[in-house]
Amino acid sequence: MPDAPMKSPGEKPRPFSVVIVGGGRIGSALAILLRQVPEFDVVIVDPTEPARVNARNLNLRLVDIDPGNASKLDSLLARSDAVVAALPSSATPPVAAAARRSGVHYLDLSDDTPGLEAVRREAASAPACFVPQCGVSPGLISPLVLDLLSRGVMQAEVNVRIGTLPRHSTNRFGYGLTWDVDALLREYLQPSTALIDRKVTSLPPLSEQEQLRLDDSLYEVFVSGNISLSLCTRLEGCVDSLVSRTIRYPGHLDYMKFLLDDLKLRHRVDLLRNLFLNALPEIDDDRLLIFITAVGMRNGRRIEHRFARHVVPATIGAVSLSAMRRTAASHVAAILDLIREGRLGGPGLIAQEDIPIDALRANRFLSWFFDGIATASAAHSSMETAS
Known part of the structure; x- marks a missing residue:
């Protein structure tokens, strides 16, 4: 993960930079949630026309590159802190590989498919947190x-x-x-x-x-x-x-x-x-x-x-x-927030069972769910x- 730049006394810390790969239902909802607070800087990666239209209508930042292009994705992640694969489970392994290469935190919304095993293999040698199977x-x-x-x-x-x-x-x-x-x-x-x-x-x-x-x-x-x-x-x-x-x-x-x-x-x-x-x-x-x-x-x-x-x-x-969309995106946002605060373990794989429910219950993005x-x-x- 990139080192934080030196700050002058009283200078605000730079925002936690998140790349969301996939501008569909959950990806766009997550971007909407994160932009409500100043601690996060968010960009969506999606080359499809529906994603471009959706981003334009919702005033979301979108980078029009193919996430399958490893060099371009690596270049983007080199300036980021975390990446979220808001994609079908089968499409998550290349994003996980890019996260490992770039040393950034990785999250996805996968289920028990062969793609999940590939993500876990990437997590074994990752220098940052890998948290698959987020969402509801x-x-x-x-x-x-x-x-x-x-x-x-x-x-x-x-x-x-x-x-x-x-x-x-x-x-x-x-x-x-x-x-x-x-x-x-x-x-x-x-x-x-x-x-x-x-x-x-x-x-x-x-x-x-x-x-x-x-x-x-x-x-x-x-x-x-x-x-x-x-x-x-x-x-x-x-x-x-x-x-x-x-x-x-x-x-x-x-x-x-x-x-x-x-x-x-x-x-x-x-x-x-x-x-x-x-x-x-x-x-x-x-x-x-x-x-x-x-x-x-x-x-x-x-x-x-x-x-x-x-x-x-x-x-x-x-x-x-x-x-x-709100519930799934709120769960992802809460985990990103906990990572930003240094409250989750790592590096490597973090199972959903390892995330304390009290931390989720108290987090600003998910407290509404428990209220x-x-x-x-x-x-x-x-x-x-x-x-």
Whole structure:
């Protein structure tokens, strides 16, 4: 990482320079958040026309270079402190390699894919912090789960239920695009990492359908991948079970199984992807639902700890940000802020499980997410869940 320049007495420190590679939903939201405070200087790298239009409309600084051009990216990072790969997981390794070469901090929003392993290999010899898997899930989910488990229950059964939905459903599918379509398809098609009987295993996607009632509204939930392998490995042998489920409006799963099984589209993912892109609207007026429970025994009684959050869009700096964009970008911004303050360890890989939740809760970018949220303990759950 470049050394800070010498300062005269009373001179303000130079801003923490962040390069955001990818000017899509999360990348632009992160830039909007960081420009609200003077401690950060932000530029977006994206050569695409939609990114140029978006940056112009939002008054964001954009550098029109191809992030695949290693020499140009290295030249830009040489004058920076950190880089964020706001890209699909498969596109993150070249950015991680550039971060290692330039000695800058690296963050991304990846999930458990081969690209993540390549990032971890780069982190092994990196002179700065490498923090993959930021965002809502896996990101925030890991410290939230660990926080519930720290409250002292034995033989714990942990259930993570999370979903981003249109606030007003306008189609039979009850859904719209709020994030990366390829990551969405992986959740529907790939096995979900879980803990069963204290051992790491995988569960079939779209299995174990249940009904869930939250705030007098009824939803359906089913298995999908929102838990990272690193969290499951950390908790193996310590908790009885850890399962992730997606929240959707009732009827969504039946339509999904019709597409995958009746129309055989699980064998033609290219067609399914095009169908989603062409038929589903992009959603900004969304809601993010998170409901995590840890049920176990304490002093001979069955105890439940829970975390529940319902996020809706908000206006930041005169720009409306969807619930998913705001939450994911706030998590990335908080981690950048902690790195800037020297409050995270390093160099090398930092797992989401290693980031103290108290530091996230107190950070200016993410404190809103925790405001007014209490974790309830009860011998019996007052939140109805029925099979």
